[in-house]
Amino acid sequence: MRVLILGGDGYLGWPTAMDFAAAGHEVTVVDNYLRRIIAEETNSEALLSTPSLTQRAAKFKDITGHTIETIIGDLADPELMMDVVKNTSPDTIIHYAEQPSAPYSMRGFPEARKTFKNNLDVTFNVIWAMLEHAPQAHMVKLGTMGEYGTPNIDIEEGWIDIDHKGRSGRFLFPRAAGSLYHTTKVLDTDLLWFYVRTYGLKVTDLMQGPVYGLSTDQADLDPALCPNFHYDDIFGTLVNRFLVQAVAGVPLTVYGGGGQTRGYLNLRDTLQCVRLAAENPASEGELKIFNQLTETFSVNQVADKVQAVGNSMGLNVEVKSIPNPRKELEEHYYNPVHSGLKELGLEPHLMTDDVVAQMLERIIEAKDRIVADRIMPRVSWK
Amino acid sequence: MRVLILGGDGYLGWPTAMDFAAAGHEVTVVDNYLRRIIAEETNSEALLSTPSLTQRAAKFKDITGHTIETIIGDLADPELMMDVVKNTSPDTIIHYAEQPSAPYSMRGFPEARKTFKNNLDVTFNVIWAMLEHAPQAHMVKLGTMGEYGTPNIDIEEGWIDIDHKGRSGRFLFPRAAGSLYHTTKVLDTDLLWFYVRTYGLKVTDLMQGPVYGLSTDQADLDPALCPNFHYDDIFGTLVNRFLVQAVAGVPLTVYGGGGQTRGYLNLRDTLQCVRLAAENPASEGELKIFNQLTETFSVNQVADKVQAVGNSMGLNVEVKSIPNPRKELEEHYYNPVHSGLKELGLEPHLMTDDVVAQMLERIIEAKDRIVADRIMPRVSWK
Numbered sequence: 001m002r003v004l005i006l007g008g009d010g011y012l013g014w015p016t017a018m019d020f021a022a023a024g025h026e027v028t029v030v031d032n033y034l035r036r037i038i039a040e041e042t043n044s045e046a047l048l049s050t051p052s053l054t055q056r057a058a059k060f061k062d063i064t065g066h067t068i069e070t071i072i073g074d075l076a077d078p079e080l081m082m083d084v085v086k087n088t089s090p091d092t093i094i095h096y097a098e099q100p101s102a103p104y105s106m107r108g109f110p111e112a113r114k115t116f117k118n119n120l121d122v123t124f125n126v127i128w129a130m131l132e133h134a135p136q137a138h139m140v141k142l143g144t145m146g147e148y149g150t151p152n153i154d155i156e157e158g159w160i161d162i163d164h165k166g167r168s169g170r171f172l173f174p175r176a177a178g179s180l181y182h183t184t185k186v187l188d189t190d191l192l193w194f195y196v197r198t199y200g201l202k203v204t205d206l207m208q209g210p211v212y213g214l215s216t217d218q219a220d221l222d223p224a225l226c227p228n229f230h231y232d233d234i235f236g237t238l239v240n241r242f243l244v245q246a247v248a249g250v251p252l253t254v255y256g257g258g259g260q261t262r263g264y265l266n267l268r269d270t271l272q273c274v275r276l277a278a279e280n281p282a283s284e285g286e287l288k289i290f291n292q293l294t295e296t297f298s299v300n301q302v303a304d305k306v307q308a309v310g311n312s313m314g315l316n317v318e319v320k321s322i323p324n325p326r327k328e329l330e331e332h333y334y335n336p337v338h339s340g341l342k343e344l345g346l347e348p349h350l351m352t353d354d355v356v357a358q359m360l361e362r363i364i365e366a367k368d369r370i371v372a373d374r375i376m377p378r379v380s381w382k
Numbered sequence: 383m384r385v386l387i388l389g390g391d392g393y394l395g396w397p398t399a400m401d402f403a404a405a406g407h408e409v410t411v412v413d414n415y416l417r418r419i420i421a422e423e424t425n426s427e428a429l430l431s432t433p434s435l436t437q438r439a440a441k442f443k444d445i446t447g448h449t450i451e452t453i454i455g456d457l458a459d460p461e462l463m464m465d466v467v468k469n470t471s472p473d474t475i476i477h478y479a480e481q482p483s484a485p486y487s488m489r490g491f492p493e494a495r496k497t498f499k500n501n502l503d504v505t506f507n508v509i510w511a512m513l514e515h516a517p518q519a520h521m522v523k524l525g526t527m528g529e530y531g532t533p534n535i536d537i538e539e540g541w542i543d544i545d546h547k548g549r550s551g552r553f554l555f556p557r558a559a560g561s562l563y564h565t566t567k568v569l570d571t572d573l574l575w576f577y578v579r580t581y582g583l584k585v586t587d588l589m590q591g592p593v594y595g596l597s598t599d600q601a602d603l604d605p606a607l608c609p610n611f612h613y614d615d616i617f618g619t620l621v622n623r624f625l626v627q628a629v630a631g632v633p634l635t636v637y638g639g640g641g642q643t644r645g646y647l648n649l650r651d652t653l654q655c656v657r658l659a660a661e662n663p664a665s666e667g668e669l670k671i672f673n674q675l676t677e678t679f680s681v682n683q684v685a686d687k688v689q690a691v692g693n694s695m696g697l698n699v700e701v702k703s704i705p706n707p708r709k710e711l712e713e714h715y716y717n718p719v720h721s722g723l724k725e726l727g728l729e730p731h732l733m734t735d736d737v738v739a740q741m742l743e744r745i746i747e748a749k750d751r752i753v754a755d756r757i758m759p760r761v762s763w764k
Contacts, residue, residue, distance in 0.1 A: 077494065083538045109514065112506075113460065116506055121499075124494075128495075132491065151551050153546040154546060156548050162535060162542070162544055162556070163545075164535040164536060164544075165535065167534055167535045167536070167715070168535065169534040171556035171558070174553035174554055183576040186576075187569045189572065190557070190568050190569055191565060194558075194559060194562065194565040197558075198709055198763065287582065327580055333549070363416070364517075381580065
């Protein structure tokens with residue numbers, strides 16, 4: 001199929017592009033390097049060097065023979081979005097093109113505004129580009145488990161049947177996110193659901209948990225193909241941050257009590273999930289929603305695991321609670337349903353000790369590149 | 383108190399400004415004339431002449447001695463918003479500054495984009511202007527009953543307690559609106575709730591039904607003070623459209639089956655509700671939500687009422703179903719709770735035959751100004 005990946009330079013976008021291309025699909029990626037620009041602005045560059053998207057695509061072609069078409073441009077500009085969708089005539093549009101950092105979105109007005117406008121404008125534009133130029137295409141949209149927050153009831157997969165005063169109805173599961181970034185994805189979901197039910201678009205919205213890892217079949221072929229592995233407080237996800245802290249000899253930074261529980265998944269499983277979503281498209285007028293995670297851990301459980309494996313490898317890993325820069329519950333109920341993708345065939349790569357050890361080994365090789373200034377939280381919600 | 387009214391040139395904004403000023407409050411209104419510009423673009427001007435905001439404020443001052451400060455500018459520009467909030471230092475901010483037409487928002491990409499960007503940007507900017515310059519102010523935000531759509535369960539006032547699998551939680555009542563305009567207000571609510579709970583802002587969100595009428599204590603003082611009474615398919619609300627059609631001798635345009643039921647209120651009751659909301663502010667970190675309506679009618683019931691009263695006045699009123707340009711259920715359950723504002727003291731002006739007759743009499747005086755081209759729907763959802 002013809003696959004258009006919006007935000008194809010990202011931690012997930014680039015491995016996704018390689019995965020689809022390696023499977024024989026025609027892949028075009030678009031990116032405006034927003035994450036790279038923010039990383040420079042905030043001293044949050046990735047651990048490993050990441051050649052430009054064009055250079056990476058050329059290297060990938062050299063090694064595998066597969067082509068990834070690259071377009072550098074801003075999809076918040078409706079003209080570019082319309083042109084790209086019209087010219088590529090995609091069967092599947094994978095939408096990753098959002099400012100993905102919660103702390104960045106909470107830094108102040110300019111950062112909040114950039115996040116708000118970029119994320120909402122891109123989603124609005126891709127909806128309209130589909131309506132005008134690709135109404136039969138299927139959009140796979142990356143949402144986040146963070147949209148739901150930490151409700152006191154089980155988190156269903158996107159939808160909930162509510163019985164109320166003797167009557168019943170089916171509704172979007174209520175959402176209450178913990179950062180502006182996560183809230184922009186709530187707004188995306190509401191907007192998508194409106195256009196899906198009104199105009200019959202086909203959309204799958206993936207509520208993804210925090211992703212960890214840096215290894216995929218294609219990424220492992222050459223260092224130049226590595227995903228943008230961030231360990232900083234701006235773009236680094238929890239597990240990746242802890243892994244780098246363990247190697248750097250910095251105590252693992254548990255925010256507050258550490259009882260915050262989330263659903264995690266391996267980068268390899270993100271690729272599986274997105275492929276499964278693309279291969280099992282939503283029907284006309286359907287907003288299909290999956291909770292994309294493979295297992296849940298509290299922050300303390302992740303810290304314990306990284307500490308245990310690190311120590312077994314001869315690292316001297318400490319764990320330290322620091323004041324929580326975020327506004328979030330540190331003890332709460334958390335029970336998300338996540339059976340839909342497994343029913344489609346997902347075979348989880350769980351966070352075993354071996355998996356943690358392999359990641360630590362990769363990071364130990366790059367130990368000299370770790371910049372300690374990027375580790376402690378620099379943005380507070382207060 | 384110091385009251386800042388955003389969107390103070392509108393059908394509701396202007397009467398609200400007069401109402402607060404007449405009650406002795408210090409009132410500043412801001413507007414960019416977006417509705418006037420769209421009305422000109424779409425041949426949808428109001429029935430009665432509406433002098434500029436500045437002229438109306440001058441006339442109001444002449445007659446009553448009360449000052450209404452006016453600022454003409456675009457609140458989607460964050461610099462203007464920040465300046466206005468900083469300089470006026472309001473106790474209460476009343477936010478009407480949105481593109482209010484559902485059909486306009488469904489016309490095509492340019493109109494959808496203008497609606498989306500204006501409405502979301504203004505809400506985002508006012509939140510940040512409060513955070514930076516008026517964190518103790520109380521915002522009264524005009525939402526719409528249309529945010530909820532027509533669910534199969536009773537519509538609570540903004541919030542719902544959900545029991546699910548043996549556990550329970552309190553959530554925003556699920557929303558599913560019928561146009562992009564209404565959807566922008568869903569997004570506003572999501573955004574407000576995030577910033578309210580994260581930073582302790584005080585916000586009251588009024589879920590208002592369609593408003594009718596053109597008479598208020600201040601508006602009746604002089605023709606120049608009249609609200610922008612629209613009867614066209616773009617800005618005209620249902621009752622107002624039917625009243626003008628009855629006078630023009632055009633059959634009342636019932637869209638489809640006419641079983642569509644909504645909660646209505648008199649313009650005088652909008653003023654009461656907004657005053658009650660302002661006088662009973664939300665607490666820090668509270669998003670207070672009221673359903674702002676006084677009675678529910680189906681389209682057919684409104685048509686029957688206007689027909690009966692019109693005929694009793696010697697008009698020859700016909701009712702005619704036309705193909706529904708919208709995508710909506712024409713038969714559905716509809717039972718919204720609306721007790722909160724009554725508990726605060728709202729005394730409803732119901733849609734009695736006398737009230738309908740008085741409105742018809744006002745419109746008969748302006749019969750020569752009715753432009754028939756503006757009556758039939760010109761925008762389809764399809």
